[in-house]
Amino acid sequence: MHDKKRTEIAELGEFGLIDCLTRSAAADNESTLKGVGDDAAVIAAGRNDAIVVSTDALLEGVDFDLTYFPLKHLGYKAVTVGASDILAMNALPEQIMISLGVSSKMSVEALKDLYEGIEFACKELGIDLAGGDTRASMTGLTIGITTIGRARRKAISYRGGAQFNDLICITGNLGAAYMGLQLLEREKRVLADVENPEPQFAGHEYLLQRYLKPRARKDIIEALAEEKIVPTSMIDISDGLASEVLQICKASKCGARIYLDRIPIAKQTTALAEEMHADPVVAALNGGEDYELMFTVPLAMQEQVMRLGLVDVVGHITRESTGAYLVTPDGSDIKLRAQGFKE
Amino acid sequence: MHDKKRTEIAELGEFGLIDCLTRSAAADNESTLKGVGDDAAVIAAGRNDAIVVSTDALLEGVDFDLTYFPLKHLGYKAVTVGASDILAMNALPEQIMISLGVSSKMSVEALKDLYEGIEFACKELGIDLAGGDTRASMTGLTIGITTIGRARRKAISYRGGAQFNDLICITGNLGAAYMGLQLLEREKRVLADVENPEPQFAGHEYLLQRYLKPRARKDIIEALAEEKIVPTSMIDISDGLASEVLQICKASKCGARIYLDRIPIAKQTTALAEEMHADPVVAALNGGEDYELMFTVPLAMQEQVMRLGLVDVVGHITRESTGAYLVTPDGSDIKLRAQGFKE
Numbered sequence: 001m002h003d004k005k006r007t008e009i010a011e012l013g014e015f016g017l018i019d020c021l022t023r024s025a026a027a028d029n030e031s032t033l034k035g036v037g038d039d040a041a042v043i044a045a046g047r048n049d050a051i052v053v054s055t056d057a058l059l060e061g062v063d064f065d066l067t068y069f070p071l072k073h074l075g076y077k078a079v080t081v082g083a084s085d086i087l088a089m090n091a092l093p094e095q096i097m098i099s100l101g102v103s104s105k106m107s108v109e110a111l112k113d114l115y116e117g118i119e120f121a122c123k124e125l126g127i128d129l130a131g132g133d134t135r136a137s138m139t140g141l142t143i144g145i146t147t148i149g150r151a152r153r154k155a156i157s158y159r160g161g162a163q164f165n166d167l168i169c170i171t172g173n174l175g176a177a178y179m180g181l182q183l184l185e186r187e188k189r190v191l192a193d194v195e196n197p198e199p200q201f202a203g204h205e206y207l208l209q210r211y212l213k214p215r216a217r218k219d220i221i222e223a224l225a226e227e228k229i230v231p232t233s234m235i236d237i238s239d240g241l242a243s244e245v246l247q248i249c250k251a252s253k254c255g256a257r258i259y260l261d262r263i264p265i266a267k268q269t270t271a272l273a274e275e276m277h278a279d280p281v282v283a284a285l286n287g288g289e290d291y292e293l294m295f296t297v298p299l300a301m302q303e304q305v306m307r308l309g310l311v312d313v314v315g316h317i318t319r320e321s322t323g324a325y326l327v328t329p330d331g332s333d334i335k336l337r338a339q340g341f342k343e
Numbered sequence: 344m345h346d347k348k349r350t351e352i353a354e355l356g357e358f359g360l361i362d363c364l365t366r367s368a369a370a371d372n373e374s375t376l377k378g379v380g381d382d383a384a385v386i387a388a389g390r391n392d393a394i395v396v397s398t399d400a401l402l403e404g405v406d407f408d409l410t411y412f413p414l415k416h417l418g419y420k421a422v423t424v425g426a427s428d429i430l431a432m433n434a435l436p437e438q439i440m441i442s443l444g445v446s447s448k449m450s451v452e453a454l455k456d457l458y459e460g461i462e463f464a465c466k467e468l469g470i471d472l473a474g475g476d477t478r479a480s481m482t483g484l485t486i487g488i489t490t491i492g493r494a495r496r497k498a499i500s501y502r503g504g505a506q507f508n509d510l511i512c513i514t515g516n517l518g519a520a521y522m523g524l525q526l527l528e529r530e531k532r533v534l535a536d537v538e539n540p541e542p543q544f545a546g547h548e549y550l551l552q553r554y555l556k557p558r559a560r561k562d563i564i565e566a567l568a569e570e571k572i573v574p575t576s577m578i579d580i581s582d583g584l585a586s587e588v589l590q591i592c593k594a595s596k597c598g599a600r601i602y603l604d605r606i607p608i609a610k611q612t613t614a615l616a617e618e619m620h621a622d623p624v625v626a627a628l629n630g631g632e633d634y635e636l637m638f639t640v641p642l643a644m645q646e647q648v649m650r651l652g653l654v655d656v657v658g659h660i661t662r663e664s665t666g667a668y669l670v671t672p673d674g675s676d677i678k679l680r681a682q683g684f685k686e
Contacts, residue, residue, distance in 0.1 A: 007451035017477055020451065021458045028471055029437045031493060035473035041438055043473075043491055046389030053396060055440045055474065055489040061481035062444070094372045095384055097398045099487070101405070108350035108363065115364045128371055130378035130386075131398065134360055138404035139482035144442070146398040146489045148386055150374060 037251065038159050039088040039236060040149070050156060052149045054085035060140030068184045071110055073212040074143070075117025081238070082147030083125050083216035084291045088236035089158070090221060091151035095130035096122060099144035101137030125218055155225075157234035157295060162252035166232050166296035166317040171220050171310055173264040174241055175280055178287025179272045180204070180211030186276070206268045214291040223308050231295035240286040241314075242336045244294050245324055255318035258336070261329045262314045285326070285336075380594060381502050382431040382579060383492070393499060395492045397428035403483025411527045411542075414453055416555040417486070418460025424581070425490030426468050426559035427634045431579035432501070433564060434494035438473035439465060442487035444480030468561055498568075500577035500638060502594035509575050509639035509660040511591075511599060514563050514653055516607040517584055518623050521630025522615045523547070523554030529619070549611045557634040566651050574638035583629040584657075585679045587637050588667055598661035601679070604672045605657045628669070628679075 009017055018036075033050055034042035040054035058064060058078055066074075079096060086093040098118060102111065111134070122129050130148070183204055191197035201208060224231065233252055235244045241263065245256050265280050273280035296317055297305050305311060315327075325333040352360055365379045376393055377385035383397035401407060401421055409417075422439060429436040441461060445454065454477070465472050473491070526547055534540035544551060567574065576595055578587045584606065588599050608623050616623040639660055640648050648654060658670075668676040 005452060009445065009447060009449065009451055009454075012451060017451065017454070021454060021477065029469065031437050032471045032473055035438070035471055036475075038474070041440060041473035041491070043388075043394060043438060045386075045392075045394060049388075051386060051388060051394050053438075053440065053473075053489060053491055055398075055442050055476075055487060057442050057444060057478060057485065057487050059444050059478070059480055059482075059485065062479055094374050095378070095386060095396075097384060097396065099398050099400050101400060101402050101485070102352065104352060106352065108352055108355060108360065109348060111352070111360070111364060126372070128375045128378055129365065130375055130384035130396075131381070132379075133398075134364065135400060135402070136405055137402055139402075142400070142402065142444070142485055144398060144400050144487045146396060148384070148396055 033153070034158065039085040042089070042156060045150070048153055050151055050153045052086055052089045052091045052151065052156070054082060054147045056081050056085065056145040058143040058145070060142065065188070066141065068188060069212065071113040072117035075114040076121040076213050078143050078145050079118055079121035079125065079127065080214050080216045080291055082145040083127065083218065084236040084238065086147050086149035087216055087218060087221050088234050088293060089149065089151065089156050090224065090231060090234055091149035091156060092218070092221060093125060093127050093147050093149040095128045095148040097130055097146040098132040100132070100134045101142035102134060103137050103140065106141065125216060155230050157231045159233055159235055159248055159251035162233035162248050162254050162296040162317045163298065164254065164317055164319060165299050167299055167302055167305065167313045168245070168256060168258065168315040168317065169295050169297060169305055169311040170241070170264060170292060170314050171217050172290070172292040173266045173269070174237065174290050174292060175283030175287050176207050176210035176266050176269045177214060177289040178283040179269050180207035181289070182276060182278065183207060183272060184211065204268065204272060206266065207272060211289065214289065216291060217293050220293055220310055223310055227304060227308060229297060229301060229304060231297055234293060234295035237290045237292045237294050238288055240284070240288040241294070242285040243338045245336055246338050248294070248296070249324045252317070253320045255320055255322040256315055256324045257318055257327055258315035258325070259327050262312060264312045376496070377501065382428040385432070385499060388493070391496055393494055393496045395429055395432045395434045395494065395499070397425060397490045399424050399428065399488040401486040401488070403485065408531070409484065411531055412555065414456040415460040418457040419464040419556050421486050421488050422461055422464035422468065422470065423557050423559045423634055425488040426470065426561065427579040427581065429490050429492035430559055430561060430564050431577050431636055432492065432494065432499050433567065433574060433577055434492035434499060435561070435564060436468060436470050436490050436492040438471045438491040440473055440489040441475035443475070443477045444485035445477060446480050446483065449484065468559060498573050500574040502576055502578055502591055505576040505591050505595035505597050505639040505660045506641065507597065507660055507662060508642050510642055510645055510648065510656045511588070511601065511658040511660065512638050512640060512648055512654040513580070513607060513635060513657050514560050515633070515635040516609045516612070517580065517633050517635065518626030518630050519550050519553035519609050519612045520557060520632040521626040522612050523550035524632070525619060525621065526550060526615060527554065547611065547615060549609065550615060554632065557632065559634060560636050563636055563653055566653055570647060570651060572640060572644060572647060574640055577636060577638035580633045580635045580637050581631055583627070583631040584637070585628040586681045588679055589681050591637070591639065592663070592667045595660070596663045598663055598665040599658055599667045600661055600670055601658035601668070602670050605655060607655045
């Protein structure tokens with residue numbers, strides 16, 4: 001179609017691509033408090049409140065493999081993915097809209113399973129299923145997710161608010177979902193030609209759960225509100241810790257130092273990584289799909305944050321000129337790198 | 344995956360399927376003014392206002408064919424599709440978020456063309472591009488569209504508000520986009536094996552424009568506001584007139600009579616339909632993708648509505664028990680039927 005110059009998407013990488021495409025997107029409407037560049041758009045609603053809206057997509061073959069992903073779990077995870085973006089703004093999700101593209105090979109019963117998972121997660125999080133539609137798809141299953149939340153304007157945490165010397169906090173532990181996926185992929189490969197496959201999952205239930213049915217950390221946002229802590233910046237950990245740290249650094253025009261031995265990793269994650277000759281730290285840094293939260297608070301809040309009992313401090317914010325680094329136990333610095341455009 | 348009963352999606356049809364899946368979706372949050380069942384969800388925002396949010400998807404191979412759909416036009420149309428849902432609530436679109444799934448075979452330049460169309464339409468409609476992302480797709484191009492608008496709560500037109508004896512009004516003309524698509528498909532078939540294809544489009548520019556670059560009817564919503572007309576119900580005409588009339592009847596628990604000879608059809612539509620041995624009325628009733636608006640107003644407002652100079656009155660609302668009918672010039676009644684689940 002084009003005789004002009006042809007640039008491959010891989011040359012720019014995912015972040016470079018989005019920058020390049022949305023460079024000219026200016027916000028002109030008064031109601032647009034925040035447009036491109038965060039987990040969600042922020043829309044004025046009344047004098048003091050805001051509505052935050054996020055959009056996500058789960059695509060068969062890219063984000064999930066139906067040979068081992070139960071549809072009920074997939075529905076649950078779709079809601080987690082959407083809710084997590086809203087929570088990462090320090091807002092509470094209230095509505096969700098799900099748009100399905102389904103191939104005709106799917107049965108109505110299968111779709112009902114998917115919706116059962118959606119409704120279960122909605123109930124758990126206090127979210128109303130407020131719309132969406134179901135369309136034919138020529139290819140695989142596509143799940144479009146639009147999530148709507150609400151917050152006081154003053155309480156919203158943006159990616160761009162991290163300050164010099166802020167502490168970098170992480171909820172839960174990282175890399176477990178990625179190792180769960182590795183396990184599922186291994187069993188799929190091993191059992192590809194077996195007639196009555198019996199995958200070996202014993203002892204790895206936690207990792208499977210973290211990949212197949214991750215919980216959105218609404219508890220954290222509620223705990224922060226109770227302690228009257230408004231993080232200076234926040235992001236959800238969906239692409240791996242390295243990528244999220246770099247996003248915060250870019251938006252906040254700062255650097256960061258992350259201490260390798262402080263990254264929370266579950267013992268199950270380490271055990272399977274060792275069994276599979278993989279590095280659990282790499283799973284935490286680049287694996288993704290944890291749906292935990294990363295946020296920053298002023299140094300003075302260290303005690304208050306630790307009192308929550310829900311987070312680990314893994315590092316701190318530095319000047320932009322110093323860059324973003326991972327500090328190993330022997331004291332050497334490794335430059336953090338974002339993942340490329342996944343294919 | 345299932346040993347249980349298997350029901351094919353086609354057995355239920357698209358509307359039956361959505362009903363079946365979202366039956367248990369109750370709205371529990373105070374802020375959910377309207378959930379499932381309209382062009383958009385309606386969310387409380389301040390005491391008197393509401394934010395309306397709609398979600399749409401355009402899928403390659405289902406909604407567009409890149410062999411003849413210029414990417415700039417596709418971007419423009421994506422915004423039209425989203426904006427049209429918001430306008431159909433009698434609200435004005437203010438923000439849009441676009442989520443792309445792109446295959447690696449697409450070049451950055453192609454994506455820039457797509458975004459150029461998106462930004463052009465946004466500018467025309469006063470919409471801010473407020474987010475979204477770009478992801479890898481294993482299959483074709485997928486475009487997820489989330490559109491956000493705003494209205495006074497009292498001014499919102501729902502599908503469920505049509506009253507007995509209301510007039511049914513249509514903007515613009517119907518069936519043109521469908522005939523544009525038929526023309527593009529014909530030329531694609533005819534020229535499939537030709538080396539330097541030269542499609543014959545002369546004289547059909549209007550139809551192509553209606554399919555490839557439809558305009559969202561923001562002018563209508565502004566004109567209605569100026570005349571202080573709040574339609575009792577409204578819907579955008581994306582699936583063909585028959586389907587939209589049935590949606591209004593279902594939501595408003597009423598019947599309808601549409602007069603065949605009053606359906607506005609452009610002479611270009613009729614001319615090409617005749618050339619292709621097709622029925623222009625079928626194109627208007629079932630073709631879809633017109634992105635015009637259908638709304639109802641009380642009978643007493645007839646003069647006021649006609650003064651707009653922008654609409655045709657094509658019928659009126661009847662009791663639910665009478666059903667929804669198309670009345671032919673010779674006076675016979677044909678029961679209106681919805682389209683099935685397109686595959």
